[in-house]
Amino acid sequence: MAAYVRQAPPRWFGIVVALLVLWGLAGIFAFYSDVSMNEARLAAMDASDRQFYLGRPGWFIWVYGVATWAALFGAVALWLRRRIARPLFLLSLAAVIVQFGWVFIATDLIAAKGAATVVPFPLLILAIAIFQLWLATRGWRRGWLQ
Numbered sequence: 001m002a003a004y005v006r007q008a009p010p011r012w013f014g015i016v017v018a019l020l021v022l023w024g025l026a027g028i029f030a031f032y033s034d035v036s037m038n039e040a041r042l043a044a045m046d047a048s049d050r051q052f053y054l055g056r057p058g059w060f061i062w063v064y065g066v067a068t069w070a071a072l073f074g075a076v077a078l079w080l081r082r083r084i085a086r087p088l089f090l091l092s093l094a095a096v097i098v099q100f101g102w103v104f105i106a107t108d109l110i111a112a113k114g115a116a117t118v119v120p121f122p123l124l125i126l127a128i129a130i131f132q133l134w135l136a137t138r139g140w141r142r143g144w145l146q
Contacts, residue, residue, distance in 0.1 A: 009081070009144035013135075017078045020132060024072030031068040035061060048112040060102065067095035067129075074132060083145045086136040093129040100126065 042050060074088030100122045103109055110118050139145045 007143045020075040024075040027068035063095050063099045067092050081145050089133040089136050096129045
């Protein structure tokens with residue numbers, strides 16, 4: 001589908017993008033906390049969390065990194081009004097689906113923790129990933145991105 005003639009985005013766009021950059025930074029902080037896990041923090045976890053953390057496949061951390069870094073880079077690209085935001089958000093969304101797909105299909109985390117404890121935050125993350133892709137697509141189609 002062809003993009004419209006380039007035009008300035010509405011004021012709300014900048015506010016939303018600033019929130020998405022902050023969301024991306026929060027994701028990077030969570031990712032860093034995960035990859036910098038040490039013995040003391042691991043020992044402080046309850047048994048089911050420790051078992052989940054130690055039982056993840058090696059590729060899981062890479063997918064987690066792709067999900068968070070692509071989302072942050074996509075938000076920065078939106079801030080700069082660059083079209084690259086769209087494929088970055090698509091990559092992030094795909095990584096989120098792979099990451100949480102594995103968590104919910106291949107582990108017993110829901111049985112151990114309960115759906116009310118485990119499911120809401122991943123659903124929020126998925127919803128925001130979908131929204132980011134939608135916003136980048138809208139910006140591209142409306143000519144806000146170059």
